[in-house]
Amino acid sequence: MTDDRWVPPPVLLTVDLVILTLRESRLQVLLVERGVEPYKGDLALPGGFLQHAEEDLITAAHRELSEEADLDVETLRLEQSGVYGAPGRDPRGRVVSVAYLAIAPRLPEPTAGTDAADARWQPVDHVLSGDLELAFDHRRIVEDGVERARVKLEHSALATAFCGPIFTITELQEVYEAVWGIPLDPRNFYRKVQKTDGFIIPAGSARKSATGRPARLFKAGRREVLYPPMVRPSESSNAKEQ
Template identity: 75%
Template sequence: MERGVEPYEGDPALPGGFLNNVEEGILAAAHRELREEADLDASRLHLEQLGAYGEPGRDPRGRVVSVAYLAIAPGLPEPVAGTDAAGAFWTPVEEVLSGRLKLAFDHQQIVADGVERARAKLEHSALAAAFCAETFTIAELQKVYEAVWGVQLDPRNFYRKVQGVPGFIVPAGAERRTTKGRPARLFRAGPRTVLHPPLVRPDTPMTNEVDQ
């Protein structure tokens, strides 16, 4: 969001705000702030606590401790600015991680922590399948991993690893012709939510850009 008030008026920042009163819960406040500042319904998102940030000097208004939340969901609507936000927009995380987009407060660090949490979740959970259609090819699932991890994956190695996790994906009993070659097998999300063994990401950075 673009901040509409001081401090950092006009600068991009994560949506957030103060508790309304001593009786408001932290999670309830996170839901309210998402609705007020970006018109996003948190009840439709996977929302989990990311961490607490309270270094002295992080907020020029005084000593402020913030509890950050990570929201994950496919097909998010466009955010709409409200209350003290002058604007609201999505931006590729690489713009923030690279430093090309400077965020207010210590929000650069919060984004970096959130991205790392999301990348780790794809190693240990079946969350990636939620970003595919009801039926999908392994190549389409691979694109999700590449976008979130920011790495180029070897298709044969990825196929072998995915097939080596029982219950992660299951055959859909159909095929789809995606190229002039052999039709690709279709799969759907399986019953397993925790991946064992996990899909460990490689350390090689991507050589070409991906959408995130």
């Protein structure tokens, strides 16, 4: 009598981290230079295998981020952004990766450790355009993470965290332009911001702008979820409006 019991295929589990911040008015992603095979010397997202069967996924994500880039994980709010398990995505075997995303202001320079030869911030647009090649399927993971971050700016007040305590509408607009990757019409942007009650509130006297005109000052309001949302214009419709 044959044994027809089903035997599950061997599957390895990893975590990968998409960490985004704004530096020099550009959206940037944390990348490491791999110090081990496969893809030794190539750029990749920080991440790695679970250490043991009892390790929780979020614990593994925090550990890998600390080990590979020496970032203070307590300052980052990680959220799952996707699961990637296509056959052949990793030459070491059938590997499924759970991706985590964080977008936060004023993150420090990373320091490489463990199996990373280097760690540094890189402009997101260089990754999305293909100018920077990434190991495995990490470009797709970055693409999905960036799109998720862009949606977060549509529906939450996250953008104000990237401004100072007091800011101008222009400074807030620059955050949206950096994350969304498109230029925005100032008049339309101002109108959308003003339509969302509690998003930003006036903060006293004006500041002299580059044009010589005084620019009104604002600070973040109490509203965390934006309604109506700050919907992204398409590049074509935004060009027509301008």
